[in-house]
Amino acid sequence: EGEKYVLVSHAPDSDSWWNTIKNGIALAGEQMGVEVEYRNPPTGDLADMARIIEQAAASGPNGIITTLSDYDVLKGPIMDAVASGVDVIIMNSGTPEQAREVGALMYVGQPEYDAGFAAGQRAKADGVSSFLCVNHYISSPSSTERCQGFADALGVELGDQMIDSGQDPAEIKNRVLAYLNANPDTDAILTLGPTSADPTLLALEENGMAGDIYFGTFDLGENIVQGIKDGVINWGIDQQPFLQAYLPVVVLTNYHRYGVLPGNNINSGPGFVTADGLEMVEKFAGEYR
Amino acid sequence: MNTRTTHAPIIEMKNIEKHFGSVIALAGVSVEVYPGECHCLLGDNGAGKSTFIKTMSGVHKPTHGEIVFEGKPMHFDDPRDAIAAGIATVHQHLAMIPLMSVSRNFFMGNEPVKKRFGISFFDHEYADSVTMEEMRKMGINLRGPDQAVGTLSGGERQTVAIARAVHFGAKVLILDEPTSALGVRQTANVLATIDKVRKQGIAVVFITHNVRHALAVGDRFTVLNRGKTLGAAQRGQITPEELQDMMAGGQELVALEGSLGGTV
Amino acid sequence: MNTRTTHAPIIEMKNIEKHFGSVIALAGVSVEVYPGECHCLLGDNGAGKSTFIKTMSGVHKPTHGEIVFEGKPMHFDDPRDAIAAGIATVHQHLAMIPLMSVSRNFFMGNEPVKKRFGISFFDHEYADSVTMEEMRKMGINLRGPDQAVGTLSGGERQTVAIARAVHFGAKVLILDEPTSALGVRQTANVLATIDKVRKQGIAVVFITHNVRHALAVGDRFTVLNRGKTLGAAQRGQITPEELQDMMAGGQELVALEGSLGGTV
Amino acid sequence: MSQTAQSPSTSDDTDERVKDLGWRRALIRPELGGIVGTIAVFLFFGLTAYDSGMFNAQGILNWSTVSAQFMIIAVGACLLMIAGEFDLSVGSMIGFAGMLIAIFSVTLGWPVWMAILVTFVLAVLIGALNGFIVIRTGLPSFIVTLAFLFILRGFTIYLPQTIERKTIIGGIREAAEGDWLGAVFGGKILKGMFQWMGEAGLITTFERGTRAGQPVVDGIPMLIVWAIVLVIFGHVLLTKTRFGNWIFAAGGDAEAARNSGVPVNRVKIYMFMFTAFCATVFAACQVMEFGSAGADRGLLKEFEAIIAVVIGGALLTGGYGSVLGAALGALIFGVVQQGLFFAGVESSLFRVFLGIILLGAVILNTYIRRMITGER
Amino acid sequence: MSQTAQSPSTSDDTDERVKDLGWRRALIRPELGGIVGTIAVFLFFGLTAYDSGMFNAQGILNWSTVSAQFMIIAVGACLLMIAGEFDLSVGSMIGFAGMLIAIFSVTLGWPVWMAILVTFVLAVLIGALNGFIVIRTGLPSFIVTLAFLFILRGFTIYLPQTIERKTIIGGIREAAEGDWLGAVFGGKILKGMFQWMGEAGLITTFERGTRAGQPVVDGIPMLIVWAIVLVIFGHVLLTKTRFGNWIFAAGGDAEAARNSGVPVNRVKIYMFMFTAFCATVFAACQVMEFGSAGADRGLLKEFEAIIAVVIGGALLTGGYGSVLGAALGALIFGVVQQGLFFAGVESSLFRVFLGIILLGAVILNTYIRRMITGER
Numbered sequence A: 001e002g003e004k005y006v007l008v009s010h011a012p013d014s015d016s017w018w019n020t021i022k023n024g025i026a027l028a029g030e031q032m033g034v035e036v037e038y039r040n041p042p043t044g045d046l047a048d049m050a051r052i053i054e055q056a057a058a059s060g061p062n063g064i065i066t067t068l069s070d071y072d073v074l075k076g077p078i079m080d081a082v083a084s085g086v087d088v089i090i091m092n093s094g095t096p097e098q099a100r101e102v103g104a105l106m107y108v109g110q111p112e113y114d115a116g117f118a119a120g121q122r123a124k125a126d127g128v129s130s131f132l133c134v135n136h137y138i139s140s141p142s143s144t145e146r147c148q149g150f151a152d153a154l155g156v157e158l159g160d161q162m163i164d165s166g167q168d169p170a171e172i173k174n175r176v177l178a179y180l181n182a183n184p185d186t187d188a189i190l191t192l193g194p195t196s197a198d199p200t201l202l203a204l205e206e207n208g209m210a211g212d213i214y215f216g217t218f219d220l221g222e223n224i225v226q227g228i229k230d231g232v233i234n235w236g237i238d239q240q241p242f243l244q245a246y247l248p249v250v251v252l253t254n255y256h257r258y259g260v261l262p263g264n265n266i267n268s269g270p271g272f273v274t275a276d277g278l279e280m281v282e283k284f285a286g287e288y289r
Numbered sequence B, C: 001m002n003t004r005t006t007h008a009p010i011i012e013m014k015n016i017e018k019h020f021g022s023v024i025a026l027a028g029v030s031v032e033v034y035p036g037e038c039h040c041l042l043g044d045n046g047a048g049k050s051t052f053i054k055t056m057s058g059v060h061k062p063t064h065g066e067i068v069f070e071g072k073p074m075h076f077d078d079p080r081d082a083i084a085a086g087i088a089t090v091h092q093h094l095a096m097i098p099l100m101s102v103s104r105n106f107f108m109g110n111e112p113v114k115k116r117f118g119i120s121f122f123d124h125e126y127a128d129s130v131t132m133e134e135m136r137k138m139g140i141n142l143r144g145p146d147q148a149v150g151t152l153s154g155g156e157r158q159t160v161a162i163a164r165a166v167h168f169g170a171k172v173l174i175l176d177e178p179t180s181a182l183g184v185r186q187t188a189n190v191l192a193t194i195d196k197v198r199k200q201g202i203a204v205v206f207i208t209h210n211v212r213h214a215l216a217v218g219d220r221f222t223v224l225n226r227g228k229t230l231g232a233a234q235r236g237q238i239t240p241e242e243l244q245d246m247m248a249g250g251q252e253l254v255a256l257e258g259s260l261g262g263t264v
Numbered sequence D, E: 001m002s003q004t005a006q007s008p009s010t011s012d013d014t015d016e017r018v019k020d021l022g023w024r025r026a027l028i029r030p031e032l033g034g035i036v037g038t039i040a041v042f043l044f045f046g047l048t049a050y051d052s053g054m055f056n057a058q059g060i061l062n063w064s065t066v067s068a069q070f071m072i073i074a075v076g077a078c079l080l081m082i083a084g085e086f087d088l089s090v091g092s093m094i095g096f097a098g099m100l101i102a103i104f105s106v107t108l109g110w111p112v113w114m115a116i117l118v119t120f121v122l123a124v125l126i127g128a129l130n131g132f133i134v135i136r137t138g139l140p141s142f143i144v145t146l147a148f149l150f151i152l153r154g155f156t157i158y159l160p161q162t163i164e165r166k167t168i169i170g171g172i173r174e175a176a177e178g179d180w181l182g183a184v185f186g187g188k189i190l191k192g193m194f195q196w197m198g199e200a201g202l203i204t205t206f207e208r209g210t211r212a213g214q215p216v217v218d219g220i221p222m223l224i225v226w227a228i229v230l231v232i233f234g235h236v237l238l239t240k241t242r243f244g245n246w247i248f249a250a251g252g253d254a255e256a257a258r259n260s261g262v263p264v265n266r267v268k269i270y271m272f273m274f275t276a277f278c279a280t281v282f283a284a285c286q287v288m289e290f291g292s293a294g295a296d297r298g299l300l301k302e303f304e305a306i307i308a309v310v311i312g313g314a315l316l317t318g319g320y321g322s323v324l325g326a327a328l329g330a331l332i333f334g335v336v337q338q339g340l341f342f343a344g345v346e347s348s349l350f351r352v353f354l355g356i357i358l359l360g361a362v363i364l365n366t367y368i369r370r371m372i373t374g375e376r
Ligand SMILES: Nc1ncnc2c1ncn2[C@@H]1O[C@H](COP(=O)(O)OP(=O)(O)OP(=O)(O)O)[C@@H](O)[C@H]1O
Pocket: B020, B023, B024, B025, B043, B044, B045, B046, B047, B048, B049, B050, B051, B052, B092, C151, C152, C153, C154, C155, C156, C181, C183
């Protein structure tokens, strides 16, 4: 009883998507009766994240749940934590192999490049041959992996099909408009989360391409769900962040209380969310979905 | 004390003390200023002259002591209050903004306004014409009222400051070393202005290190030394040599050859 | 021309012109400065005196004209060159850094060094003792060499600047209105210092608006007006009244009552 | 004695020491660099991105909107900078104000006009607090507002997280339906005119999609109207009123201004409040247009505002500048930024170009000013 | 005439107008605020986070490392700020320099020492370019270095993207195996001592895994050594050498310094180069420790450096400050930041606390200085 778990993410603290994660651990903490904390580097600098993992280890929790967004940077601190007796579960980013190498108990998440690749295959099957990747966090490696995977599956060069959109909604919207204006024969749009998807929706509404152009997005949010419902967005890739946060806490608690541990990694995604069966998604989008 | 008692002082500074942290700049100085007279404040460097007139013009609040203005005790919270009461000051370190035009500087804090559609606008035409006019009176011909003060020579700037104070100075005009950077001609102009202003019944407080300038226009002399009053005198009661001795804080002057004739 | 021809000038300024954009500050001024003499540069506000000595001390490069130093044409690229050649200058707008201590200011640009482990360190003890000593000679007792210049009164600061220039001034000492902010005692000190320095064979260039200060120490007078030479004279060839007239640019002075006795 | 030069003329009405500036006189104004920069930028993109759609109706609206955004915050930053202070918390204030509007109108269910008004009041009070701390402590505004950058951003993340369990609050557009004040920030004007222009074939109409047949531009967003109104207001305030003179004076030399009777503290605090006001206008327009408020809104906007103001010819040290210049700076910045997209610049090089063009604009600006005025 | 006051004493060795400061004299130094702040911060966390592991060996190493990071860039920023300039491109320079090391050593396969040396040369040259532009154009360094903030960050994204098709380059640790210069940045010292301490039970040891039995802290990272070396170097340079006097003079009043023969331009350019050097040391340590370089490294570090310097008592306007103060500022900042984690502060409120504590530290700092010196 009263075990303490720390979740360390790589996201800057203004990134909305991680909100679901926070809700996920909070709920798990409540249900399991354990203490949970969420930590992240304020600017999203991975080197700062390494320090936070070191800090978390020094504060002596029972377990650490962390992303592995850069294997090189994070493996040292994670291995030190494991060695000093803290159990670690890798979530969200990284690969199962890397998780094993750093000595983590298991991996819960969705490998980014593979998710992008899967999305690309789906789009290719739907006849897409050129696209625009709206990247709102270009300085982070996982963002580029998503776009790269998509491009590779289509079999095209990524090149300037990926734009550095910034995070201001008006700028995202107007950059998308500018790009589509200059490249009117673009087949598809790929956005990397609510931050870029919401303004893109408005942009398409404004230039009348809504529903006309092929539109896929990573991660869910209120407006994305609405977009899927309206038929503007063809699909959203849901990696179910709630599970990524909730399950590790449950797993760790049971492991520490009863010594039970699932024998395998858990793939929380990618799952494609389309217009079918949207009801639950709609209800909890941005909160638990 | 040897004060004329025929008329009342417009401003009485009683036992003013001013401390800056550990520095005691004024240790109790009393001065009375009469309308229509030029009161010279003299003294060595660091004697506290500027600090004293700054308490008079509302820049500093005195640590101790009282200011009586027109018979009533006064508390100036900031320079605006003093200006509103009719005290105009030309500070030693100029109160001019180099990047602003001459006319904007001239009317800074006293901007003339005109109403348009119920809104008060800065009346630029009026400001420009008054500025040109006042500067011409002081013997300076500006290229234009929109010239930046920063492009004027030091002497010209000083003249703007004096002209401004004279223009707005209702009852008391304080000049802190106005002539120190001025050429011969400009100095003569400033002294003549002091004389003219005084004759209009305005009280003038004039700080200088030049014995001859002081004697030229002063009606009354107060010499400060190390934050205290070293002596006071009225016009005609004191010779240039005595005054100079007192200004040097009573200390011996280095002997100089040449044509100084006793007074520096 | 009435120049003594018994010895050669240390610095000859030939037909110096200086333009700032559209402003012609100097329109061709020539001056010769002799060792062991005090050369007074006089003139109205904005006449170009400061600009002139700035070309002499390497701050400005002249637009036209030639500088001959010790018989050889010289091109000063920046003040360091002039200082290295032996020209020390006290600028009108002080060359002191308020936030730095007196001794750091005193040795700014000329820091004494001592070697330790093959590395040159700033020799603080030496700097402090020299500073205290030099300031004492000028009649200023500092609280300590680490006092910030910003906490000194204007006159004290001026004295630091002069003491520094005298200390480092090898051949030529330029003083731009050094006495304008000084009290009687400090002024007498500075004039005495000029006299002393001159007698050591150093050439002094002295700018002032005060006729009497000029006559007290000057051997030679050059009056500038609107960027041109208005006149030149040697000691004894000119009366105070003539000199004052010339300094006013030949224009009439306002009549003044009082004890000015002709000269302001 | 020798009299080597002639006596000067007795009348000084003309000064022989000043070369005639002639026509250059008229050009000496702080916005000059901005004007030249604007022309240069339009020429540049006119040549490189002409056929990219940058100059059709839709393209123009595109960069106008972005520029208008910059203008709104640049006006506040410009006046504050002229008054001698900085505000690094503008970006965080945008996020914070937007979030307040969302929380008030969606979570608390207040009418949108009330949410907006209360937000304005709170934001302006925070601006005043900023100013008050700067004045009272005498600390540089850089540090004080940097602290508020952190503090406001922190609350922008904390509040929705605690109240709504999410960091993006949506549904504001629905709440604002029919609200008069909502329309003032999120609406469009001149819709009729554009409708008519579309029908008359003056502007193109959509060819495909849900809005086929409608004109590509169906009105001028209120964002642009606000930008114009604020620029005019700021310009008039600065150049035509007594208060404007005080702003210049407070920034030029606070001590001198105070000694001349200018209420410097009041002026500075008002300017902090005005900057907060402008940030809130920005936030309100954004929230009304996008219908949601997010914790990441407004990041780095303070720099964009300062860049626009400096391109527009103001001095970072205060006391000099022009609102029109700042508006031109915002225009340049907006056009460059969007133009790079129209011109199809490699996206990872985007920041490189942005940096180089900004530096170029400021250098050009300074160089032209010096050439014209003859400063050195 | 009346002589109303006595003649002053003829010897002025004591000045009756100065109240005796007594013991307070000794306290008047720029780092005073920093010292008080440090004590306050340690007291605070000593009370609130005592049993959180913050003060065990691992915890101490944690906040020491973070503080050392801040110190490395704060030393450069401090000297540059005293010289009267700013560098906003520090953070981007960290990212850029790290990326260069990675590209040279991993992509191009150069030996690591060569990669590091070439990177240092390039970074210092960019610093010199920064300074050169500032000096030549007379623009404020705020604007020039802001442009470089964008430009360098842009290249940091562009280069790996083009060369390696990703924004993160790893594998440097493997490349640096056995490299002498790599160890200078990424190694640890005093390993023997910690080994012994671990065996003697003075510090805890790892419980399991490949390193079971080894002490949790197995040496002092070179990062901390670099921080100490740079602080000492900066302190000696500033206070004990002729060049240090020039730094103060250049920042106090560039014009006056120039007139006194100080080579102001050279001093400022050297300081820009030194700032770039410090940023590169930071980058090299980071790359060697973590084995990879990413496009997101160093974001916003310029502010953290400036904050540390200002907390340490330096004036933003130049001419006053102390390297020791800046180092204490960095320590305060590092301890506060990590301490908030140890104290378990709600993560979304983290920035709020950070902002409030920073503001508090600076205000305290200024207040104490004024109280002691009697300034007002
Ligand atoms: N704001 C201040 N803080 C601390 N000390 C001050 C302050 N202002 C003045 N002083 C000190 O008070 C004393 C008097 O200064 P003040 O400027 O009044 O002298 P002054 O008589 O005007 O000298 P001067 O003739 O050189 O102008 C000086 O020792 C000065 O250093």
